[in-house]
Amino acid sequence: MAQMGNILCYILFAFLSYSAHSRNLPPTTSKTTVLDVAASIQDTLNAMSSEFYPTSGTTQSLAQQHQTFSVSSSLSLPLHSRISLHQPSHKDYKSLTLARLERDSARVRSLTTRLDLAVRGVATSDLKPVDTGNGLELQPDAFGGPIISGTSQGSGEYFSRVGIGKPPSPAYVVLDTGSDVSWVQCAPCADCYQQADPIFEPASSASFSPLSCEAQQCKSLDVFECRNNTCLYEVAYGDGSYTVGDFVTETISIGGESVKDIAIGCGHNNEGLFVGAAGLLGLGGGSLSFPSQLNATSFSYCLVDRDSDSASTLEFNSALPHNAVTAPLRRNPQLDTFYYLGLTGMSVGGQLLRIPETAFQIDENGNGGIIIDSGTAVTRLQTDTYEALRTAFVNGTQGLQSTSGVALFDACYDLSSKKSVEVPTVSFHFEGGKVLPLPAKNYLIPVDSLGTFCFAFAPTSSALSIIGNVQQQGTRVSFDIANSVVGFSPDQC
Structure with missing residues (x-):
């Protein structure tokens, strides 16, 4: 009996030891x-059904946004997949998939090119758009090989609806954690691609204000020039996409609130992977990104299924x-x-x-x-x-x-x-x-x-x-x- 008792004690000790240890395991x-x-x-x-797509926008709700955003408050705006806003013209889902993958490859080339240029100390201004007769190409002076523009491939995968100016003009913008500078296409257009909303008219906005060349926001640009003491910006994305125009401050309306004096690009000459969107909202980690200009301590997003017509949210300063x-x-x-x-x-x-x-x-x-x-x-x-x-x-x-x-x-x-x-x-x-x-x-x-x-x-x-x-x-x-x-x-x- 004593031996049996010892065995039971050993089993109990081993069990308790295992239980205590297992609580420390991931x-x-x-x-x-x-x-x-x-x-x-x-x-x-x-995704290929015409009944899948929405028939109305959110212009009225944007036009009614007049609240002022505080940097300490949380901010939320709807987030849509590309397919929920733009019905594909492809004959079947496989051709849609192939187009997506081609777009994606251009995106990856853009990101890796930008990093390679940064590591080599080459500015994106060294990437010059050239018409070769076979479409637009960016031909870098110090980085080998032409990179073909993806203009015909459509635009980014996730969008939000924002208001630009005062009163706000509605616009769909691509959300991009790989970019800092936010921008929209602006009139007058020297070269603008087709977008879903009317081109933004600076003259119609009471809050439109060009930045001087001495402004810190202008000096923070990777590439800028001066014209009559106003700041001109240029952003080249490495895949052939680029935007050039005036660097200004504007009021951005999102989530029922407005944010004043946000530095954005007013693009008069634009080309690339943005067809359908009015521009881009830069969510990167640089000083000119939208989160940085908000002084946001955090931001988050949830990406819905790319074949879904549902929406989620992009949030700033949320726990x-x-x-x-x-x-x-x-x-x-x-x-x-x-x-x-x-x-x-x-x-x-x-x-x-x-x-x-x-x-x-x-x-x-x-x-x-x-x-x-x-x-x-x-x-x-x-x-x-x-x-x-x-x-x-x-x-x-x-x-x-x-x-x-x-x-x-x-x-x-x-x-x-x-x-x-x-x-x-x-x-x-x-x-x-x-x-x-x-x-x-x-x-x-x-x-x-x-x-x-x-x-x-x-x-x-x-x-x-x-x-x-x-x-x-x-x-x-x-x-x-x-x-x-x-x-x-x-x-x-």
């Missing part, structure tokens, strides 16, 4: 997750959700625009990938690292990292019928006979053992309406990795600027 996530194939295919069919999975927010001394993440690793099916720690780190020259970007769709990873991720995922999906690759995707499946499938969970890992598991629909996406799904990651030859908006969908991404933290809150749209 929360575990499921090794697999379920993809609703039928629902995803239905979304692709809805970090209590359930957020947090990661360190890093900065690159060579370029303060981009938001870098302290990512330590990735896992597939609960197994950490064998990736060197340096894969996601910025080196002493400003190369490398991984940024989170609202305008890039598909996450790009350094080739070795991508191949480790893809191999692990393919090994975990051997029961699914593979099919040929599509565009930049090389791991695709024929799920036409399935209503749902179980796939390995893909997760991001951050410092302190924090883990962000992704829903299956954020990395196994339809590329047509026939049941072809592809693994939505891609390799890049650049040292810069990018977490794209496909992986961010349905998650509130919070940039706590004051505390240098990025938070991820699933299902907080």
